[in-house]
Amino acid sequence: MAKDLLFEIGLEEIPARFIRAAMEQLQDRMTKWLDASRLEHGEVKSYATPRRLAVLVKGVAEKQADVSEEVKGPSRKIALDAAGEWSKAALGFARSQGVSPEQFTFKEVGGVEYIYATKSSEGVDTYSLLAEGLTGIVSAMTFPKNMRWGAYDFKFVRPIRWLVALYGSDIVDFEITGVRTGNVSRGHRFLGQEAVIAQASDYVEGLRSQHVIADVEEREALILEQINKLAADKNWTIAIKEDLLEEVLFLVETPTVLFGTFDPAYLNIPQEVLITSMREHQRYFPVLDAEGKLLPYFVTVRNGNAEHLETIAKGNEKVLRARLSDAKFFYEEDQKLKIEDALAKLETIVYHEELGSVADKVRRIRQIADSLAAKLQTAREVSAKVSRAADICKFDLVTLMVYEFPELQGTMGEDYARKAGEDELVAKAIFEHYQPRFAGDAIPSTEPGAIVSIADKIDTIVGCFSIGIIPTGSQDPYALRRQTAGIVQIVLERKLPVGLNDIFEIAVQVHENTRNLKLSVDELRTNLYEFFGLRVKRLLSDNVRYDVVDAVMAAGYDDIVAVVARSRALADAVDSKDNFKNTVESFNRVSNLAAKATGAALDSALLNEAAESALHETWQSLRTPYQKALEADDAGQALTLLAGLSDAITAFFDSVMVMAEDEQVRANRLALLAGIDADLKSFADFGKLVW
Template sequence: MNRTVLFELGLEEMPARFIDDALHQLTVRTKDWFKENRIPCGAIQGYATPRRLAVKISDVAEQQPDMEEEVKGPAKKIALDEEGNWSKAAIGFSKGQGQKVDDIYFKEINGTEYVHINKFTKGESSFQLLAGFREVLLGLSFPKNMRWGNSDLRFIRPIRWIVALYGDTVIPFQIGKVTSAKHTYGHRFLGSHSPTISEAEEYETVMEREFVIADVNKRKQLIVEQLSQLEEAENWLIMKDEALLNEVTHLVEYPTVFSGAFSDEFLEVPEEALITSMKEHQRYFPIRGGDGSLQPYFVAVRNGNSEHLDTVSRGNEKVLKARLADAQFFYREDQKGSLEKKAAKLQKMVYQEELGTLADKVDRVKAITDEISTLLDFSEAAAAKAIRAAELCKFDLVTHMVDEFSELQGIMGEKYARLFGEEEDVAVAIREHYMPTQAGGELPATVIGSVVSIADKLDTIIGSISIGIIPTGSQDPYGLRRQALGVLQILRQNNWPVSLEHLLDIVYKLYAKEQLSERNEAEVKQDVQEFFTIRASYLLKDEGIEPDIVEAVLVHGIHVYPVTIEKAKILADKRQDPSFKSSQEALGRVLNLAEKAVTSEVNPELFENKSEADLYESYQQVHDEYKQLMATEQPEKALRKLTELTEPIHLFFDKTMVMAEDEKVKQNRLGLLHLISDDIMSFADFNAIQWKQQF
């Protein structure tokens, strides 16, 4: 008779942020464990609350199915000695399979006979095997494990109880000093002391009776339903942030939604600060009215029932009032003085010991912004705004508000800049220069914000790498990868005709002038280029560009990034175009031999036949226009111009022996191919592309 199996691990409260992953691990590992142990079972249901991780497995068979398998052993020549008797190898093999040598038979595989045995394994009792499930529980991994008391066991939190049931029978095992049993614990305040789970199938029912909603999805849905009911009753728009909703789901075992209010005098504080106080510090849901404005109310989730909610609400209102009073005080204090005085305080804030203070960083960002503004041919007014935004981009780091709420950096900078009378473009750019704040996040919407953002990010990336801070593995404490991706995404969004390498050179020269780099300049440049190339590869592949084409267009750098993307897409289309095959072969043949050239100088007087003269003439006709098309960001037309060399190249190879015996003639021909290859490689490395697979 099949039965339901239950395992519950009772713990001290776990951090909410760890629960989703722990539950996923538990369900996946459970499925794998039952498969590896050949125990047939039905549905697997995972449960989690702050104080427990549990899994229920339905329809578990009483025993493993019997198994008969053919096992291959040593070759016949090893299994028999010269006299035809069984060797030690054959005897050991049969004994190891629980059989006798009389059970051996030979079977030919690829012309060689091997020993075989039919091995029969009787299925073991599931109940006996289930005690081994403790290894699944112990195998759960967490970002932080700790050792508790005198125990050698390292786990996320102390284990307080274990429930392990096969139907109504306890599965005996022990973890640390805790032995499995039928006894669990309900809600810390509402549940009874050590209730009993008589039958594994009754788990959810018993838990709900003990004021524990063990099913995460059910608990979350209860919260959502209560929020919706409150919205409808009060005509509110509750800001149901998904991350916050998920977090409060993992903070409670028995959710009850309630609301509270705060004085509308606090609404003078920028809503971002109020929302941050509510969401990040108190785990409250802010509320908007029908017009979208923030309202002086909040919604929270209690870990308990609906009794004495008024008292709970008043207590939370007092806590929030203190938080908001602090925010109000900070906001008012921050409006004293001037922006220049605040920016001057950056001189006392160390950015990096080797790179100076935050004031030093701001000076570099200003200089880089000035250079980029010139490169982009900004008007005098636009350039002045960009430089002013760069000058003020970090001033809010010294404010009380950002000191308390670090996530508001840039946001408060924008608001304070407006209050102090800065131009709107400058204020917006102060906020935007931090964008994107996360992978795939919003990019700056303004040109000035984009320029300052790139300047700041390039200084951070090159500064970090120049002092040896290079991300490795999953370690990237300064977010350099995200910032490099941001630089490329901003360049693409604005479609600027600016080479990434040119932008990097601006920063290299600044660092050389100020003698900031502690490492060899060539090594720094190589590391930075590789770092950006990897990020560009990631973005191109994310757009569906195949790896070989990515390699082909990035072979000599990223250059004008929007053009590089366009080149990659053009080549992806050409790979599917049979009419391009002849051009691809011609350009590829040039690249193959051009590597052997020792010079790119060509002397027409050394030409011995018409085909090489014609190819040189065709190259001269194509070259200047091709370069002009590339310089004006017209890669499709440029490739079309380059393919005008297809026929002259084929005729050249048909009529000309490149590797001539005369060394001067040979090098002259190779030099011609090298000239052409320079143009080809400025588009892409055609030989890196797997053309043959497509034609």
């Protein structure tokens, strides 16, 4: 008869950011252990609160499944010696499988006879496996940070205080760091008492009776239900940030939502400051009106019941008042700091020991941004704003507010610059030059913001690459992949007429002129191009099949807008109902023979057969419109024009002997194909397509 299996690890409070991964890890390890142990089971569900990690497995079989399997050994020829006795190879195989040679059978596979050993193993009782299995699961768990306690060498995320291990109603007896398993869990630290779990299946309700909601999904639903009801009752919009909700979810065992208020006078401070202070310091949800403006209220989640909520709210209001007073002080003090004085302070802040100070970085950003603006042929007034924005883009790093809340860099710079009388576009660019901050974030909406953003990011990337800091595996301490993706996103979405190599050339030149490089310029450019290629390929792969991506990437990806357009056009053609496969096959025939070209120039006077003259004329008539289509990023039209060569190519191969005996004629025909192939490969390497 199957029984439920419960395993709960009771701990001191676990950091909220570790809990979900730990809960999922426990469930995964339990599932894999059960499967590896040949124990049939039903649903495996994990539970977690700040003080516990648990897993409940439905219907675990009372014994392992019996096993009978055939294992293939050496061939008969190897297994028997000349006298017909078992060879050393056969006897070794018998020992390795735990059987006697008399149990061997012969089976023919592919015309060859092999010996087979049948291994049988009778399943053992589940209960006898559990103590060792559960101990192994706990020992194998890993965390971002571990602790040791007492005199034990054992490490875990937090000290273990109790263990519950039940198979049905039977306690699975074992001990870890002096804590012995039992059937007694602990309820809410203040509202509950010990909870005796008579049966594994009683776990959730047993904890509920002691004011613990163990089910994470249920606890989250309760929080959201209460927040939504409060918002509806008060006609508020309560801003729920997912990472904050996740953190709060793992800070409470019995969630109760409440609200408080603060002095409306604090609303004179930018609402981003107030919201950040509430979220980061107090774990509060901000309250907004229908227009998205902050209201003088906050919402929080108590780890407890609904008793004495007014007293709890007043306590939270008192703490928040102190936090907002600090924010107000920082904000007012920062406005006394002149921008030029702030810039002078950047000279004393080390950006990187090999890359100089933050002020050095700002000077490089200015040079790169000016060169990019010139390359993009921006209007003179815009270029002036780019220069000013680049000069002051980092000044807020020395402000009290950004020191307290680093995530407000750029936000405070925009506000302070505007109050200092800077141009609106310049102020906006200070905020926007950090965009996009993360996947899915918006790109800069202004031209100065976009240019300074690219300049800042490419300076970081080139600087790191030039001193040997190149991301490998999961290691990327300077977020170079994210910054690379940001540049690609900006160029693509704003359709900027600038190539990657142009951006590299500008940035590398600035670094070469201002500091010593560890790598040669050519090696640096190659590394940059390959690194950006990985980001472009990942971008394309989100929407286009791999072989199409490989085909268009082979034609180059310096022009990001163009490579995206070519990938979409080629993907559409490959997926179309038209017989595009025949067209591609004709292109590949051209490429295969073009590889044999000697480099001789094409002489149209030597095209003496009708089919080769027709192919040449068709190709020449398409070249100019094809190039114009590519320049206009009309990749669909460009591909259509190339496809127009297909019939002429087929006719050419049907009636013309390319590898003619006359060496001059042969070289000329190969030159014709090489010219056509060059145009084909400027769109894609069609040979990489897989049908």
